Amino acid sequence: MKKDLLTISDLSNDDIEEIFRRARFLKERFHGGENYYSLKGKILGMIFKKPSTRTRISFESGMYQLGGHALFLSSKDLQMDRGESIADTAKIFSLYLNGIVIRTYSQGEVEDLAVNASIPVINGLTDLHHPCQILCDMFTIMERLGRLRGVKVAYVGDGNNIANSWLDGASKMGMNLSISSPDGYKPDSEIVKRAIQRAQKNGGKIELTKDPFEGVKDADIIYTDVWTSMGQDEEYEKRLKDFKGFQVNADLMSLAKKDVLIMHCLPAHRGEEISSDVINGERSIIFEEAENRLHVQKAILEMLMS
Ligand code: CP
Ligand code: NVA
Numbered sequence: 001m002k003k004d005l006l007t008i009s010d011l012s013n014d015d016i017e018e019i020f021r022r023a024r025f026l027k028e029r030f031h032g033g034e035n036y037y038s039l040k041g042k043i044l045g046m047i048f049k050k051p052s053t054r055t056r057i058s059f060e061s062g063m064y065q066l067g068g069h070a071l072f073l074s075s076k077d078l079q080m081d082r083g084e085s086i087a088d089t090a091k092i093f094s095l096y097l098n099g100i101v102i103r104t105y106s107q108g109e110v111e112d113l114a115v116n117a118s119i120p121v122i123n124g125l126t127d128l129h130h131p132c133q134i135l136c137d138m139f140t141i142m143e144r145l146g147r148l149r150g151v152k153v154a155y156v157g158d159g160n161n162i163a164n165s166w167l168d169g170a171s172k173m174g175m176n177l178s179i180s181s182p183d184g185y186k187p188d189s190e191i192v193k194r195a196i197q198r199a200q201k202n203g204g205k206i207e208l209t210k211d212p213f214e215g216v217k218d219a220d221i222i223y224t225d226v227w228t229s230m231g232q233d234e235e236y237e238k239r240l241k242d243f244k245g246f247q248v249n250a251d252l253m254s255l256a257k258k259d260v261l262i263m264h265c266l267p268a269h270r271g272e273e274i275s276s277d278v279i280n281g282e283r284s285i286i287f288e289e290a291e292n293r294l295h296v297q298k299a300i301l302e303m304l305m306s
Pocket of ligand 2: 266
């Protein structure tokens, strides 16, 4: 049966461990200058209704590196934007392609596509989730710290798609997650509820606070994301005011563990959610985090499309 990746909850812990094992293998091969053609002849369709640097380029190059092809499909060039239904589009895609990555606004649209397609559908970001990003981030933490269980991630900022996928990922892997965000910007309440229950079962802890200084106490990782996500540009000025005090900077870092690592999914707005000195500083691992998008997503493509 085909498998989709719409949220991290679609994967079992064994799936995630297998993805990490395979990502390590593919990363080593890649650094050794060796390509590994496990998806020879396979074609990935990539529908993007929002901009992307990392997701698009890493999936597209990853597919070529595995011996397959990738088709970038801007939604404005598809009949989808002229009213062709998701169900019909999904059926047509399934006749020509072996997998789909979609970046769009509504999670429901991605679910509709998956239900109607007979090929795997991968969520490349919606307003609600960004599963590929958090899988890559957990892999990066695993590489650095050698474990996930018991590691404390302090997410500071907007309770957005990244925060929601962190709730899914951390609770599954027995991590401790604190999310500090101002009132009115908390993560999705259903996702929080599910994460708290799951964390209890898996030996992890989920905490929500509006005080970032409390949130980052004893953190192994401080993680942040933009205050204004794609599709929210008209709220930019209001959000600048509402998120005052939530910047990841040297002051905030001083309350975390001495060897805390700084992560950001990127793109970053230096001087807003994170100061330049912190993002450029010696504790920042944002570029290795970005590199791992390539290796982990190749492992995801292999798992779903082989
Ligand atoms: N982090 C991330 O998904 O980046 P892009 O928006 O550039 O794809
Ligand atoms: N929260 C951000 C993530 C970008 C990768 C957005 O949705 O724009």
